[in-house]
Amino acid sequence: MTIDTLLELKDIGKQYLRRAALQGVNLSLGRGESITLFGPNGAGKTTLMKIISGLMVPTKGEFLFCGKPASESPLMRETFYLGHKNALYGGLTVLENMNFAERLHNRHDSGLVEAVL
Numbered sequence: 814m815t816i817d818t819l820l821e822l823k824d825i826g827k828q829y830l831r832r833a834a835l836q837g838v839n840l841s842l843g844r845g846e847s848i849t850l851f852g853p854n855g856a857g858k859t860t861l862m863k864i865i866s867g868l869m870v871p872t873k874g875e876f877l878f879c880g881k882p883a884s885e886s887p888l889m890r891e892t893f894y895l896g897h898k899n900a901l902y903g904g905l906t907v908l909e910n911m912n913f914a915e916r917l918h919n920r921h922d923s924g925l926v927e928a929v930l
Contacts, residue, residue: 817843819879820865826873827860834860838874 818841825838835857842848850858863869864876867889878886901910 818877819844819846820883821877822865822874823877824874825861825864825871825876827857827864827869828872835864835871 820840820842822838822840825835825840826833827835838857838861840848850861852858860869864871867883870884876883878889883889901907902913905913
């Protein structure tokens, strides 16, 4: 991991009872980089995104956020998950949807919208 690595997943696994949703996931994402996750239903895409956003804890492996364990990183409080079932409101612009999401999560003063734009 370099100083510019935003998040790093090392051998991440997630087990639901007897079913493995994720096994041995490794990922390193630097500042300014983006990725696309794709795969069939049940491949673990949503599980992985929930782990990255802090909504779910992996049963195996290490998740680092800005070089620190994600559970200890204050930056994780600035991260949230917006899945396909929480789609954008069609009557609002993208900016209005982002502002709405910030207010919904009590982050209206976080500067997130300005940073994204």
